[in-house]
Amino acid sequence: MKVAILGYGTVGSGVFEVMRSNPEGIARRAGEDIEVKYVLDLRDFPGDPVEEVLVHDFAQVVNDPEIGVVIEVMGGVEPAYSFVKEALLKGKSVCTSNKELVAKHGAELLEIAKQKKENFLFEASVGGGIPIIRPLNQSLTADEIQEVTGILNGTTNYILTQMRDEGTDFKDALADAQAKGYAERNPSADVDGYDAGRKIAILTSLAYGMQVDYEDIYTEGIAKITREDIAYAGALGAGIKLFGTSKTVEGKVYAMVAPRMVGKEHPLYVVDDVFNAVLVRGNFLGDIMFYGKGAGKLPTASAVVSDVVDAVKHQGVNVMTIWNSRKLELADINTLKNCFFVRVPEHEREKAQSLFEVDCEVKVQEISGEYAFLTKPMTEGSFKKAASKAKVLSRIRVENVKGAGEPM
Amino acid sequence: MKVAILGYGTVGSGVFEVMRSNPEGIARRAGEDIEVKYVLDLRDFPGDPVEEVLVHDFAQVVNDPEIGVVIEVMGGVEPAYSFVKEALLKGKSVCTSNKELVAKHGAELLEIAKQKKENFLFEASVGGGIPIIRPLNQSLTADEIQEVTGILNGTTNYILTQMRDEGTDFKDALADAQAKGYAERNPSADVDGYDAGRKIAILTSLAYGMQVDYEDIYTEGIAKITREDIAYAGALGAGIKLFGTSKTVEGKVYAMVAPRMVGKEHPLYVVDDVFNAVLVRGNFLGDIMFYGKGAGKLPTASAVVSDVVDAVKHQGVNVMTIWNSRKLELADINTLKNCFFVRVPEHEREKAQSLFEVDCEVKVQEISGEYAFLTKPMTEGSFKKAASKAKVLSRIRVENVKGAGEPM
Numbered sequence: 131m132k133v134a135i136l137g138y139g140t141v142g143s144g145v146f147e148v149m150r151s152n153p154e155g156i157a158r159r160a161g162e163d164i165e166v167k168y169v170l171d172l173r174d175f176p177g178d179p180v181e182e183v184l185v186h187d188f189a190q191v192v193n194d195p196e197i198g199v200v201i202e203v204m205g206g207v208e209p210a211y212s213f214v215k216e217a218l219l220k221g222k223s224v225c226t227s228n229k230e231l232v233a234k235h236g237a238e239l240l241e242i243a244k245q246k247k248e249n250f251l252f253e254a255s256v257g258g259g260i261p262i263i264r265p266l267n268q269s270l271t272a273d274e275i276q277e278v279t280g281i282l283n284g285t286t287n288y289i290l291t292q293m294r295d296e297g298t299d300f301k302d303a304l305a306d307a308q309a310k311g312y313a314e315r316n317p318s319a320d321v322d323g324y325d326a327g328r329k330i331a332i333l334t335s336l337a338y339g340m341q342v343d344y345e346d347i348y349t350e351g352i353a354k355i356t357r358e359d360i361a362y363a364g365a366l367g368a369g370i371k372l373f374g375t376s377k378t379v380e381g382k383v384y385a386m387v388a389p390r391m392v393g394k395e396h397p398l399y400v401v402d403d404v405f406n407a408v409l410v411r412g413n414f415l416g417d418i419m420f421y422g423k424g425a426g427k428l429p430t431a432s433a434v435v436s437d438v439v440d441a442v443k444h445q446g447v448n449v450m451t452i453w454n455s456r457k458l459e460l461a462d463i464n465t466l467k468n469c470f471f472v473r474v475p476e477h478e479r480e481k482a483q484s485l486f487e488v489d490c491e492v493k494v495q496e497i498s499g500e501y502a503f504l505t506k507p508m509t510e511g512s513f514k515k516a517a518s519k520a521k522v523l524s525r526i527r528v529e530n531v532k533g534a535g536e537p538m
Numbered sequence: 539m540k541v542a543i544l545g546y547g548t549v550g551s552g553v554f555e556v557m558r559s560n561p562e563g564i565a566r567r568a569g570e571d572i573e574v575k576y577v578l579d580l581r582d583f584p585g586d587p588v589e590e591v592l593v594h595d596f597a598q599v600v601n602d603p604e605i606g607v608v609i610e611v612m613g614g615v616e617p618a619y620s621f622v623k624e625a626l627l628k629g630k631s632v633c634t635s636n637k638e639l640v641a642k643h644g645a646e647l648l649e650i651a652k653q654k655k656e657n658f659l660f661e662a663s664v665g666g667g668i669p670i671i672r673p674l675n676q677s678l679t680a681d682e683i684q685e686v687t688g689i690l691n692g693t694t695n696y697i698l699t700q701m702r703d704e705g706t707d708f709k710d711a712l713a714d715a716q717a718k719g720y721a722e723r724n725p726s727a728d729v730d731g732y733d734a735g736r737k738i739a740i741l742t743s744l745a746y747g748m749q750v751d752y753e754d755i756y757t758e759g760i761a762k763i764t765r766e767d768i769a770y771a772g773a774l775g776a777g778i779k780l781f782g783t784s785k786t787v788e789g790k791v792y793a794m795v796a797p798r799m800v801g802k803e804h805p806l807y808v809v810d811d812v813f814n815a816v817l818v819r820g821n822f823l824g825d826i827m828f829y830g831k832g833a834g835k836l837p838t839a840s841a842v843v844s845d846v847v848d849a850v851k852h853q854g855v856n857v858m859t860i861w862n863s864r865k866l867e868l869a870d871i872n873t874l875k876n877c878f879f880v881r882v883p884e885h886e887r888e889k890a891q892s893l894f895e896v897d898c899e900v901k902v903q904e905i906s907g908e909y910a911f912l913t914k915p916m917t918e919g920s921f922k923k924a925a926s927k928a929k930v931l932s933r934i935r936v937e938n939v940k941g942a943g944e945p946m
Contacts, residue, residue, distance in 0.1 A: 274563055
């Protein structure tokens with residue numbers, strides 16, 4: 131089997147490296163040898179072993195009948211979408227790590243793959259090296275999925291862990307993450323939650339078999355989380371994590387990306403640094419969690435190559451993935467119940483107590499001049515209404531924190 | 539598609555229940571309706587809905603050409619093995635939760651399934667509802683697996699958690715587990731580590747593609763763990779877990795089942811109560827962890843039904859599982875290095891210090907009259923030799939505990 135890699139960036143060079151360092155193991159699992167015939171990139175890489183297979187023209191790849199699998203690791207919607215679609219239409223399977231592409235065009239590309247009896251696989255698009263897409267499609271098939279919640283972005287998890295462990299504020303932790311190469315120079319996609327939003331859109335689409343548009347998902351990042359918030363969380367024995375969540379409540383599907391204050395009882399509490407994890411709750415299975423490196427060149431490349439192995443094993447046989455293009459209508463989050471951690475200035479203590487149903491006060495010795503508390507469960511809508519009447523310094527949704535009632 | 543369930547015990551009745559409560563969801567994922575045509579059991583169940591499909595004669599099941607998938611959930615090697623083999627030879631796929639059967643005859647049954655272009659699937663045989671077999675086969679295919687370590691037995695994990703949280707000793711915690719239905723009246727298979735041994739044998743066979751006999755795996759249970767051991771672990775910020783482990787060290791494969799004292803840094807430290815978890819370490823992926831309910835009627839049934847869905851999706855197409863009958867020679871554990879936690883009587887302090895390379899002393903205020911310490915890394919063989927010269931009150935292998943050097 132001959133394959134082509136589109137893009138020789140971080141993931142692409144990782145895929146090239148994995149394929150070259152473990153060819154026997156991969157061939158044993160795939161049932162035949164797999165050879166990288168082309169790597170497509172606009173750039174040249176003088177002296178790099180990729181040189182002997184490097185090409186600059188996609189037509190050369192897609193028109194070569196020897197190529198059975200195309201590996202798209204360029205990122206971004208275009209030209210990835212055009213390339214992938216053309217490859218599928220020409221009867222080649224496609225494996226991709228591209229979450230933007232999958233979130234936007236997954237349903238359509240799966241449909242083309244099905245018609246062509248080929249496969250469109252995207253294990254690496256969510257959770258890097260963690261197997262989550264294939265388990266959702268193939269292992270959790272007996273259950274009704276009731277909730278999918280993930281720490282889906284390693285950059286923000288690293289920043290939040292640094293803030294907790296080093297006592298730094300958001301700005302410094304971000305600068306540190308940038309210096310370490312964990313965060314981009316323009317960090318918005320990560321810290322504003324958009325990356326997690328695309329990933330939870332993909333997981334939700336798979337859990338319900340219908341199209342979830344990430345633009346419809348309420349999305350909140352971590353830029354407003356302060357040192358004080360982290361200190362309060364510590365006092366509660368809790369941590370702050372950025373969750374991508376979708377959940378069925380009374381037959382309605384809610385989805386959101388937002389920071390959460392989570393207690394030790396929550397299975398995702400322990401997930402620190404650049405690690406990712408996904409919790410899936412099934413009606414029979416209960417809670418299942420998948421944990422691992424959510425990003426990085428080699429873990430991500432490993433997931434891509436596992437898809438290539440799968441594609442080679444399933445030549446001419448479509449592995450059914452249920453995700454049709456019919457849009458899933460998400461419920462209005464204003465009707466969703468949550469508990470909240472809230473801080474107001476000390477002089478608004480009584481006002482806050484009249485606006486909110488306070489569950490308990492939270493105190494941190496070093497912080498004065500304010501009143502912090504947990505609310506009882508209330509809808510997002512009624513919270514917003516109450517909060518508009520007070521000077522809320524910060525508010526974070528709360529889960530599995532003692533004294534904080536029932537979680538979302 | 540018509541299927542038959544062999545055995546109407548805990549798992550069998552769970553499978554029957556899951557298939558009946560979510561038929562549309564299952565049909566959507568499988569691509570066609572799935573009907574339970576027979577349930578085989580020697581007993582009668584007057585008044586139970588199973589009555590209308592209950593049969594007592596296996597011949598009726600296996601000779602019915604309408605039956606495409608046989609679900610074996612009887613447990614034990616015989617008659618399960620004869621039934622499963624005959625079903626496969628008659629061209630039916632088989633799904634099973636039976637770890638004894640899979641550990642002993644997995645390689646042969648997979649080979650028959652391959653020849654017949656059918657499938658032999660056993661997701662529920664390890665980790666109950668946790669997807670681990672399919673991820674090992676299909677998702678972790680790009681890596682060389684360097685280690686598989688699991689908390690694979692919920693009963694022993696529950697007992698150890700009770701001992702820690704309630705301060706009870708082993709005997710009382712076991713009685714409590716029996717009263718709650720978590721432990722059998724004859725608890726040996728669980729508490730002596732045999733159940734975990736079969737499961738790590740299956741995982742190791744899959745990780746290396748060769749036959750690992752559980753009889754070859756060094757196996758130690760939890761019956762000797764005392765309240766004092768737990769108190770010392772607590773003083774070290776560690777917990778005691780029963781691990782099934784296999785690991786490649788310098789090209790040799792070691793496997794063992796034994797209690798371990800593990801620090802907070804270990805991904806399995808947080809796994810309490812009846813939960814199971816499996817850690818897989820790949821050369822590219824790093825550490826991946828799978829976590830969930832390792833037993834119980836409905837989680838296990840859910841895993842069985844996911845296999846049924848897979849079997850229905852792959853009619854006439856064998857999903858390749860690499861596990862040949864060639865025996866994998868395990869390395870002698872006497873050559874394996876570990877750190878140990880050791881307790882000797884106070885009057886043997888100096889002797890112990892001369893026999894072992896002590897890494898640090900461990901103290902618990904309430905315990906006197908003894909000397910407890912952690913060793914530096916040493917081989918099992920040299921540990922055994924040294925220990926034979928002292929009066930060792932207890933010794934537990936140690937991993938990720940501060941001051942305890944490198945783990946196995």
